[in-house]
Amino acid sequence: MAVKPLTGNYAAAWAARRARVKVVAAFPITPQTTIVEKLAQFIERGELDAKIIRVESEHSALAAVYGAAAGGARAFTATGSHGLMYMHEMLWWVAGSRVPLVMAVAMRTLGPPWNIWTDHSDAMDQRDTGWLIMFAEHNQEVFDELIKMFKVTEDEKVYLPGIVNLDAFILSHTTEPVDIPDQEVIDSFLPPRKQPYVMKAGNGLTMGNIPKDLRENMEMREDIFRAQERAKRVIEEVDEEWYRLTGRRYGGLIECYRCEDADHYIAGVGAWVGDMREAVDRLRSENGLRVGLLKIRYFRPFPREEISKWLSNAKSLIVFDRSVSPGSAGPLFLDVVTHTTLAGLRLPIKNVLAGLTGLDVTYEDIENVVLKSVGEVEESGTFRNFIEWHYGGEA
Amino acid sequence: MSDEVKQVLPLAKPMEGVSGKTGTWRVTKPVFHNDKCVKCRLCWLYCPESVIEIVDREDAFITINYDYCKGCGICSDVCPTKAIDLVPEGE
Amino acid sequence: MLNKGLTEIRFHGRGGQGAVTAANILVVAAYKAGLWGTAFPHFGAERRGAPVTAFARISKRRVRVRSMIRHPDVIVVLDPALPKLVNVFEGLRDDGRVVINSPKRPDFRGPWMTCYVDASKIALDYGLVMAGWPLVNTAILGALAKAIDFPMKHVTEGIQEYIGGVSGRKNAAAAEKGFSEVVCVE
Numbered sequence: 001m002a003v004k005p006l007t008g009n010y011a012a013a014w015a016a017r018r019a020r021v022k023v024v025a026a027f028p029i030t031p032q033t034t035i036v037e038k039l040a041q042f043i044e045r046g047e048l049d050a051k052i053i054r055v056e057s058e059h060s061a062l063a064a065v066y067g068a069a070a071g072g073a074r075a076f077t078a079t080g081s082h083g084l085m086y087m088h089e090m091l092w093w094v095a096g097s098r099v100p101l102v103m104a105v106a107m108r109t110l111g112p113p114w115n116i117w118t119d120h121s122d123a124m125d126q127r128d129t130g131w132l133i134m135f136a137e138h139n140q141e142v143f144d145e146l147i148k149m150f151k152v153t154e155d156e157k158v159y160l161p162g163i164v165n166l167d168a169f170i171l172s173h174t175t176e177p178v179d180i181p182d183q184e185v186i187d188s189f190l191p192p193r194k195q196p197y198v199m200k201a202g203n204g205l206t207m208g209n210i211p212k213d214l215r216e217n218m219e220m221r222e223d224i225f226r227a228q229e230r231a232k233r234v235i236e237e238v239d240e241e242w243y244r245l246t247g248r249r250y251g252g253l254i255e256c257y258r259c260e261d262a263d264h265y266i267a268g269v270g271a272w273v274g275d276m277r278e279a280v281d282r283l284r285s286e287n288g289l290r291v292g293l294l295k296i297r298y299f300r301p302f303p304r305e306e307i308s309k310w311l312s313n314a315k316s317l318i319v320f321d322r323s324v325s326p327g328s329a330g331p332l333f334l335d336v337v338t339h340t341t342l343a344g345l346r347l348p349i350k351n352v353l354a355g356l357t358g359l360d361v362t363y364e365d366i367e368n369v370v371l372k373s374v375g376e377v378e379e380s381g382t383f384r385n386f387i388e389w390h391y392g393g394e395a
Numbered sequence: 396m397s398d399e400v401k402q403v404l405p406l407a408k409p410m411e412g413v414s415g416k417t418g419t420w421r422v423t424k425p426v427f428h429n430d431k432c433v434k435c436r437l438c439w440l441y442c443p444e445s446v447i448e449i450v451d452r453e454d455a456f457i458t459i460n461y462d463y464c465k466g467c468g469i470c471s472d473v474c475p476t477k478a479i480d481l482v483p484e485g486e
Numbered sequence: 487m488l489n490k491g492l493t494e495i496r497f498h499g500r501g502g503q504g505a506v507t508a509a510n511i512l513v514v515a516a517y518k519a520g521l522w523g524t525a526f527p528h529f530g531a532e533r534r535g536a537p538v539t540a541f542a543r544i545s546k547r548r549v550r551v552r553s554m555i556r557h558p559d560v561i562v563v564l565d566p567a568l569p570k571l572v573n574v575f576e577g578l579r580d581d582g583r584v585v586i587n588s589p590k591r592p593d594f595r596g597p598w599m600t601c602y603v604d605a606s607k608i609a610l611d612y613g614l615v616m617a618g619w620p621l622v623n624t625a626i627l628g629a630l631a632k633a634i635d636f637p638m639k640h641v642t643e644g645i646q647e648y649i650g651g652v653s654g655r656k657n658a659a660a661a662e663k664g665f666s667e668v669v670c671v672e
Contacts, residue, residue, distance in 0.1 A: 005514045138548075138550070175513050175525040176522070176523065176524045176548075177517045272552055274551055275553055278551050360554045361553060362551075
């Protein structure tokens with residue numbers, strides 16, 4: 001075990017190294033590039049026995065590692081922003097063919113205008129592809145969850161690819177101490193790769209032919225849906241196993257921070273959950289507001305039972321989204337509202353759209369939003385508006 | 396209602412210094428000496444920032460716009476008669 | 487200064503001067519001193535020579551805040567010309583510190599304590615030059631350690647671990663020099 005000061009990107013590269021990936025392919029894009037640069041350095045120094053396939057685009061990058069993974073290799077890629085958009089078609093192919101594969105996404109604003117700062121729109125746009133989608137809060141979680149993601153995706157109950165998302169710069173280029181367990185520890189945790197089938201020479205096999213029977217085709221889609229449901233238990237079990245090995249556990253799909261006695265709740269994904277923790281502590285100590293924080297770790301599969309369980313006695317909920325579906329609302333908000341409603345909960349839920357395009361959000365901003373909005377609920381039983389664009393400063 | 400519509404568009408017009416005063420990036424400054432200049436225009440041709448202007452005055456053949464000159468030194472490098480010195484900024 | 491919960495530091499330099507590296511080394515040193523830290527750059531026009539900022543947070547527990555630093559406790563200025571070009575003092579707390587690379591006492595005044603050291607000369611004395619520029623970031627780290635009562639031993643170790651080899655030793659020596667030569671005035 002060794003604690004190293006690492007950026008989020010280097011933590012991701014270390015995870016791929018410790019998972020002993022055999023094939024890496026990626027196309028450079030800010031803020032992802034240093035992940036693959038670091039992996040290239042590991043390989044060059046003989047510290048990682050893997051091949052890097054040089055490609056001309058992100059679409060080809062995922063196609064290359066997809067082929068390698070279908071052929072039986074543990075494979076890894078990374079991208080973000082427009083690179084992920086360009087890759088999008090291949091995400092469907094990988095998930096649809098049920099090939100386990102792991103990717104890190106350094107989340108960045110989509111243009112126009114050109115912008116390199118964090119925003120969750122690129123990650124949220126992969127919602128329906130069938131990939132497991134996880135959002136990390138800090139660099140230790142980037143490393144831990146990537147390692148765990150290999151195990152989850154290669155579980156026969158799942159056999160789906162997975163993404164670990166890390167925010168541009170505030171994780172990808174931020175240096176902080178990260179514990180990197182020794183190789184033997186990871187080897188004892190990660191079994192040899194399993195997958196539903198292996199494409200190899202001499203073994204006549206095609207994948208993805210036009211189906212004779214569309215009913216069967218729809219069943220394939222339902223099977224992905226069911227695999228996502230099954231993945232929930234696997235994610236929790238793997239989290240517990242990781243805890244026994246490293247002493248670090250994250251709560252599986254979701255963590256509820258200071259929720260035991262909470263009246264009002266806030267929810268979010270990604271790095272700014274750290275700022276939300278600070279806001280919750282301060283709202284409790286300085287304003288006497290009992291606020292709890294739902295840190296939603298997995299967006300797919302969506303932790304609907306867990307969220308509804310925590311909110312069963314809640315007076316209100318504010319969902320912070322760092323992306324939006326124009327013409328509707330924030331994607332996290334939409335899922336939360338859908339599943340709490342289906343669970344029979346009737347509490348006021350508000351969507352705060354903040355930090356889009358990388359606009360800086362401080363814990364004071366979060367405190368201000370909560371103070372104002374919770375004040376409305378305490379006064380009238382509901383929020384004055386349910387979708388609010390917040391630019392920071394005084395609410 | 397229609398007169399309240401105001402679009403926010405990702406547009407910019409060509410103009411001088413859209414990145415701000417890039418002259419602040421300079422750590423060395425090109426200084427021109429007219430007496431050595433042979434009017435070959437190489438500095439004007441090679442300047443990547445187009446901050447050299449041919450003015451063809453009695454006292455100076457060129458001027459350098461220090462608001463935007465980043466101090467890269469290419470002008471000094473290409474000058475065949477060493478008519479442009481590079482001096483540390485602030486001296 | 488490190489006794490309060492969280493110390494927030496903003497580095498001002500020029501692209502290529504090593505402000506980001508200085509912030510990173512500080513996190514390495516902090517961990518050796520039993521403290522947690524984060525270091526992050528502010529990417530704007532990240533170009534050689536352009537004014538850039540980098541940030542570091544040092545704390546007794548894991549740093550969880552990710553937003554920009556708006557009210558730094560300390561500003562570190564790697565280039566003496568920068569205060570004339572950008573407002574390096576923006577948001578600086580009244581009880582804060584200014585650590586600046588300057589051969590003489592700077593002429594700006596404020597409620598904070600000002601610590602100055604001729605980091606350019608130290609860098610040149612130790613042969614720390616890259617592409618024609620003195621590498622002042624390690625000398626100024628030594629000065630910073632003095633200014634905020636940060637254990638110098640760990641700064642030296644952090645520099646040697648981060649840079650390594652002969653260059654690491656030279657940089658560590660420059661930091662020691664910065665630590666011993668810095669002058670702080672109210």
